[in-house]
Amino acid sequence: MGKTDNDAQDNSDEPLAPADTPAMQRILDNPFLLLFIGVTMPTVLYLLWGVMEVASIPVAY
Amino acid sequence: MTAIEIGHIGTSGAQYQYRTCKFTGRRVERSAELLIRANAVAAVVFLAVGGLFGLLVALTRWPAVQLLPADWFYLVLTGHGANVLLFWIIFFEIALLYFASAVILGSRIATPKFAWLGFLLMIVGAVMANYAVLKGDSTVMFTSYPPMLAEHWFYLSLILFAVGALIGVIVFFATLVVAKAENTYNGSVPLVTFGAITAAIIAVFTLASGAIILVPTWLWSLGLISGIDTLMYKIVWWGMGHSSQQINVAAHISIWYAIAAMTVGAKPLSEKVSRFAFLMYILFLQLASAHHLLAEPGLSSAWKIVNTSYMMYLAVMASMIHGLTVPGAVEAAQRRNGYTRGWFEWLTKAPWGNPAFSGMFMSLVMFGFIGGITGVILGTEQLNVLMHNTIYVPGHFHGTVVAGTTLAFMAMTYIVVPLIFQRDIILPGLAKWQPYIFGLGAGGISLFMMGAGTLGVPRRHWDIAMTDAANAYEFSPAAYLMMGLNGISAIFAATGGLLFVLLIVGSVLFGRRLDVPGAKLNFPLHDDSKVVSQYGSEATFKLPGTVTLVTIFFLTFILYYFVNWKYLSEIWQFN
Ligand code: HEM
Ligand SMILES: [Cu+2]
Numbered sequence: 001m002g003k004t005d006n007d008a009q010d011n012s013d014e015p016l017a018p019a020d021t022p023a024m025q026r027i028l029d030n031p032f033l034l035l036f037i038g039v040t041m042p043t044v045l046y047l048l049w050g051v052m053e054v055a056s057i058p059v060a061y
Numbered sequence: 062m063t064a065i066e067i068g069h070i071g072t073s074g075a076q077y078q079y080r081t082c083k084f085t086g087r088r089v090e091r092s093a094e095l096l097i098r099a100n101a102v103a104a105v106v107f108l109a110v111g112g113l114f115g116l117l118v119a120l121t122r123w124p125a126v127q128l129l130p131a132d133w134f135y136l137v138l139t140g141h142g143a144n145v146l147l148f149w150i151i152f153f154e155i156a157l158l159y160f161a162s163a164v165i166l167g168s169r170i171a172t173p174k175f176a177w178l179g180f181l182l183m184i185v186g187a188v189m190a191n192y193a194v195l196k197g198d199s200t201v202m203f204t205s206y207p208p209m210l211a212e213h214w215f216y217l218s219l220i221l222f223a224v225g226a227l228i229g230v231i232v233f234f235a236t237l238v239v240a241k242a243e244n245t246y247n248g249s250v251p252l253v254t255f256g257a258i259t260a261a262i263i264a265v266f267t268l269a270s271g272a273i274i275l276v277p278t279w280l281w282s283l284g285l286i287s288g289i290d291t292l293m294y295k296i297v298w299w300g301m302g303h304s305s306q307q308i309n310v311a312a313h314i315s316i317w318y319a320i321a322a323m324t325v326g327a328k329p330l331s332e333k334v335s336r337f338a339f340l341m342y343i344l345f346l347q348l349a350s351a352h353h354l355l356a357e358p359g360l361s362s363a364w365k366i367v368n369t370s371y372m373m374y375l376a377v378m379a380s381m382i383h384g385l386t387v388p389g390a391v392e393a394a395q396r397r398n399g400y401t402r403g404w405f406e407w408l409t410k411a412p413w414g415n416p417a418f419s420g421m422f423m424s425l426v427m428f429g430f431i432g433g434i435t436g437v438i439l440g441t442e443q444l445n446v447l448m449h450n451t452i453y454v455p456g457h458f459h460g461t462v463v464a465g466t467t468l469a470f471m472a473m474t475y476i477v478v479p480l481i482f483q484r485d486i487i488l489p490g491l492a493k494w495q496p497y498i499f500g501l502g503a504g505g506i507s508l509f510m511m512g513a514g515t516l517g518v519p520r521r522h523w524d525i526a527m528t529d530a531a532n533a534y535e536f537s538p539a540a541y542l543m544m545g546l547n548g549i550s551a552i553f554a555a556t557g558g559l560l561f562v563l564l565i566v567g568s569v570l571f572g573r574r575l576d577v578p579g580a581k582l583n584f585p586l587h588d589d590s591k592v593v594s595q596y597g598s599e600a601t602f603k604l605p606g607t608v609t610l611v612t613i614f615f616l617t618f619i620l621y622y623f624v625n626w627k628y629l630s631e632i633w634q635f636n
Contacts, residue, residue: 021248028336029249031237031258034343038262039269042300042347046368047270050296050351050360057292057359 111144123548179228186222256315270300326589420472453514499557505550
């Protein structure tokens, strides 16, 4: 993650200096951070939780 | 990192071929252009095949016609789902990802060879899937629930297709990195690209879920695994099956913004608000996969409700934001263009004769009113039981994925062909009508299937008369009427679809060349079309027309929502 953050800072020659960019915009400007949260949310809440519920159904004999 | 920095050292001019588009002023790189063309052509071919299958399905479900015998019906239905929902849509989306990264950012495409490999895998997968389905051993519907077993080629074909698509998504992300490193744009990416990022993020989860479930299922079909747990399958499969629909939503909303920008010069009302709405999609939209499992006894209500209500409504809110800001942006731009009289001159004087605009606006309206509202109903745990597994469900999703996504993609194609193939649209007088014919048909099949579903007609059923069935059941005459009207609408939709395919293939092959000096477009872009690749808001909220439309939408929504609760209370027989 640290690496991607640095990349965002690299373009200091741009008109809008990163320091002036609001925090939220900086988050939205980082596609890999968004990718991380966008995959984690459904993996935890939908897939893992769902799979755990199915796995805990008692097996009939 | 190193590979990218090499590209950075000013080699781009020597190594990569660019041209400047004379209609938009964008820099277009050669490999990006060729990849977009290839993916778009493949998309249209599979739409043609899948659309034909769709017509055959609808004519079979028209009781007075019942075109195909039962085994062919289920075979063709499997082929329909796979060709349109997977192949048409995903090929087009890969083209769109390359457009939204390389073309809109004026960058070269990263690793074109790798991108071609992805394309090749997708083609092999899609052709192989059609072969497996048409051979007749894989009539499992595109959901392929075990214990139904298809031939092993079927699963392998889907895996190859998914790997190819994943490569396309990786190339998209790499192109973003290249564009940033080579400074082809300043500051934040334009909103259309941000929407494409949203789509690509959802695609990663989608394709990962697909791999997790299809690989073991493939091994099972080869006899290497003894069985697949059916409920486990459904959970993971719908991580793919539903999320892929959310790629579509993010993609077609980006297209709405793009077409609004290019045809009337619309800027987002507020970059902040629209981006926030896309962020809600990234966070919450994929959870809605759980609405396909609302009737499963093995899963708790807590899981169902958290995934389909509490969190999901934030994503629903995001859709409503886009539903407000897209027409709002059009209204604001049109007022700037001088159409300021009354509440609705901006709308009546819109370029309705341009199929890109008319297709986009109809997609917006039908996605909201037909697909959107009914989706919220179906995704509500209590209401779901009213319509679960009836033909209401295909009715709903033809509202989203046909009247919404497909129509928007068609509209975008009318822009992609002149800009990327550099050929003008042929027969403009006919092209003008195509979105209306297709839109009428698509709206019709959606509404009539939902009508029949409300009366209890099942989905995926060859014979609602239940001839020879042990337990006879008589559907009301109204249900038969609905299925007949569905068949008639299907003829309209198929006509509109065929017209689209002919116009596009004809334009690509025989359209007037646009790479000559002085060439003009049959459907001109707006003078301000460059706003599509800029960051910036309209920052006005004086939009009486849009506010009226949105109010009508909310009233319809509330009314229909309560009608369904009333309906539920009536079937509750205990008192
Ligand atoms: C000519 C246009 C089309 C017509 C007439 C049409 C008609 C139909 C009909 C009648 C069904 C069968 C419902 C049932 O028996 O359960 C169906 C299923 C389906 N359609 Fe379409 N459709 C069209 C275009 C599309 C497009 C463009 C898409 C996707 C982008 C699509 C996606 C699907 C899917 C996913 C199914 C479900 C298949 C299944 O249950 O396995 N359709 N369509
Ligand atoms: Cu869904």
